[in-house]
Amino acid sequence: MKISRNISITLVCIILGITLAWQYQSVRNNAKVTMLEAQRKDDLIQKLLNEKENNENLRKKNDELNTEIRKYENSLGDNDENIKLLKSEINKLRVIAGLTEVKGRGVIITISKDEMLLLRDYDLLDILNELRASDAQALAINEERIVSTSEVRVAGGNIIINGRQVQPPFIIKAIADPGNVENAFKMMGGVAERIAVYFVNIVVEKSDEIVIPKVRDEVIRTDMLKPVEQKQ
Amino acid sequence: MKNKDKRFIFFLVFLLLGAAITIQIKSTVYTNKKQSANSLNIEKLKTQIEKETKISELFRQSIKENEQKKESYLKTSANDKEYPELKKQLDELKLLAGMTDVKGAGVIIKLNDALIKGDGLISDYILHNTDIAMVVNELRAAGAQAISINNERIIATSGFICTGPTIKINRNRYAVPFEIKAIGNPDEIIKQLEESETVMLLKNDNIRVDITKDGEVHIPKYSNNLDDLISGLEVLNNENQ
Numbered sequence: 396m397k398i399s400r401n402i403s404i405t406l407v408c409i410i411l412g413i414t415l416a417w418q419y420q421s422v423r424n425n426a427k428v429t430m431l432e433a434q435r436k437d438d439l440i441q442k443l444l445n446e447k448e449n450n451e452n453l454r455k456k457n458d459e460l461n462t463e464i465r466k467y468e469n470s471l472g473d474n475d476e477n478i479k480l481l482k483s484e485i486n487k488l489r490v491i492a493g494l495t496e497v498k499g500r501g502v503i504i505t506i507s508k509d510e511m512l513l514l515r516d517y518d519l520l521d522i523l524n525e526l527r528a529s530d531a532q533a534l535a536i537n538e539e540r541i542v543s544t545s546e547v548r549v550a551g552g553n554i555i556i557n558g559r560q561v562q563p564p565f566i567i568k569a570i571a572d573p574g575n576v577e578n579a580f581k582m583m584g585g586v587a588e589r590i591a592v593y594f595v596n597i598v599v600e601k602s603d604e605i606v607i608p609k610v611r612d613e614v615i616r617t618d619m620l621k622p623v624e625q626k627q
Numbered sequence: 628m629k630n631k632d633k634r635f636i637f638f639l640v641f642l643l644l645g646a647a648i649t650i651q652i653k654s655t656v657y658t659n660k661k662q663s664a665n666s667l668n669i670e671k672l673k674t675q676i677e678k679e680t681k682i683s684e685l686f687r688q689s690i691k692e693n694e695q696k697k698e699s700y701l702k703t704s705a706n707d708k709e710y711p712e713l714k715k716q717l718d719e720l721k722l723l724a725g726m727t728d729v730k731g732a733g734v735i736i737k738l739n740d741a742l743i744k745g746d747g748l749i750s751d752y753i754l755h756n757t758d759i760a761m762v763v764n765e766l767r768a769a770g771a772q773a774i775s776i777n778n779e780r781i782i783a784t785s786g787f788i789c790t791g792p793t794i795k796i797n798r799n800r801y802a803v804p805f806e807i808k809a810i811g812n813p814d815e816i817i818k819q820l821e822e823s824e825t826v827m828l829l830k831n832d833n834i835r836v837d838i839t840k841d842g843e844v845h846i847p848k849y850s851n852n853l854d855d856l857i858s859g860l861e862v863l864n865n866e867n868q
Binding site: 407444449455464474477478490495516520525526529530532541543572 | 800862
């Protein structure tokens with residue numbers, strides 16, 4: 396009797412121990428699963444937002460093409476009109492490629508520095524990126540037009556842009572919405588604040604008449620690019 | 628052993644058992660509830676994403692057709708004597724402005740957040756818009772003639788904007804991993820990258836950087852609205868009028 400009682404108590408205790416351990420594991424596991432699911436949900440929400448925004452841009456592009464096609468359809472059969480459209484297309488591309496001098500509303504940013512300090516290439520890059528983020532349409536640093544292949548780098552303590560040395564002070568011109576640019580630069584922790592830490596003076600001026608030169612011919616290189624044939 | 632002791636032990640054992648069962652049931656019920664709510668949401672999100680993907684497919688298809696239509700309309704004046712010269716100019720400018728799909732020798736760079744986090748802030752181990760800007764600048768410094776990121780063609784005014792967990796390029800949003808393609812002299816580009824502070828710093832933070840040479844890199848054309856690029860520009864001295 397006594398022995399069998401002791402055995403039964405031992406058994407109950409073993410079962411209880413196992414149950415407790417198993418339960419502890421399960422509760423922890425459940426918490427983990429819930430967390431992972433929430434994470435996955437966040438990721439999907441992000442993905443959905445991205446897709447939606449990207450689709451909005453596709454819609455815009457498609458609308459633009461539709462408008463252009465309508466223009467072509469209206470002038471169908473009219474040779475002069477067609478040549479005119481072709482020429483306007485060419486002029487548009489010349490502007491996009493930076494082959495024309497352009498004028499518009501924008502900002503002039505002047506950066507001067509103390510003698511002792513070097514301005515680093517990434518400070519200029521930061522400013523350029525901030526201007527691009529503000530939807531700038533044309534950019535130049537010390538009259539060097541920024542095109543798709545323009546680099547900003549440091550060599551021997553000098554800043555080189557488009558393969559040419561530029562000397563401080565740096566005058567960055569941008570055709571962009573001046574309000575947008577001002578907001579971007581005044582933002583807390585923004586680029587102006589970051590650069591000012593290095594005792595660099597940065598002045599942002601708005602102007603209604605910014606003139607930006609065209610790119611120098613020798614900057615343009617496309618010899619390594621082969622057009623991909625369009626499959627019709 | 629006295630009977631009293633035994634009862635006490637049994638009491639304790641069953642008390643624990645009861646508590647364990649209650650906690651277990653609560654946890655399971657809670658998780659089930661949460662999970663079913665979440666999976667409902669996740670299903671909803673998935674269908675919505677699918678819907679958006681389909682819309683994007685439709686737009687892409689329509690854009691492609693429209694572009695072909697436009698090409699064919701441009702040809703309607705082909706018998707004009709001015710046409711061949713103008714068409715040649717147009718094609719050259721398209722190549723120059725990034726409006727043509729191009730191929731050529733170059734490199735492909737894959738960038739992804741760090742897998743192993745070391746000391747310091749988590750933000751040190753993820754890719755930022757400024758990192759992308761620096762890498763693109765290195766490519767330009769090495770003479771790259773065409774650059775794309777996740778098949779988004781990089782032009783003069785392409786900015787990289789930090790939008791939380793994603794980076795906005797040409798108004799479109801992308802998340803890691805990033806695939807940067809560049810056409811140019813592969814050896815020069817690789818040399819420039821490997822000697823650069825940019826890549827050194829990225830590797831130092833365990834950011835995954837994978838650079839490969841490629842004999843034929845394909846880079847798509849700029850695919851966004853063009854009026855947004857020039858709406859604020861007034862042309863001066865265009866000698867091609």
